[in-house]
Amino acid sequence: MRGVHDMGGLQAGPVERVEHDYQLWEKRVDALMVLLSRKRRFTVDELRKGIESLPGDAYDRLTYYERWISSITSALIHRGTITIDELRAKLADIERRPDGPKAGTP
């Protein structure tokens, strides 16, 4: 099947030529990728596979680094580096913070 990312030659609309500063969480996702690569826990090819395996609507909806963290999270669970329970507990912990995201928001 043609992957949703594999759009060479397809109509994709205009390219938005805008610059923006990276947010702190985006820098952290990038740093996480560097750490995992250096520790040989992860490769850029696994990162790409996880991104390119996203369902089409998720691929289109997520931002660049949201795709990265989605792929990294899936891979770390798959490898057993983190458990689903650990992830769930951490997400709940973050939601309890005064400035944390509301439950159910992406």
Added chain:
Amino acid sequence: MTPRFTVGAQVNVRPGNPPGHIRTPFYIRGKCGTVERICGEFRNPEELAYGRSGEPKQVLYRVRFNQKDVWPDYRGPAKDTIDVELYEHWLEPAP
């Protein structure tokens, strides 16, 4: 690993949609081109993607295609080309 193709060889890109992680763009599959250079040999990213070793290494080629062969409705100059880097297991000798 001895490269299967030499610079100047005519090659066909394998057609089709195999399952798994693929690093050959959809638009170039099934097209015929010419080996422009041999880029070296690298661990196979389509295996690395699954956490495997990626060995044996695969030869990577830069293959040159005529734009008019790639895009059926290409309206640019006939001499326009596009280069795509492709791993050896995606290439076959052109008949």
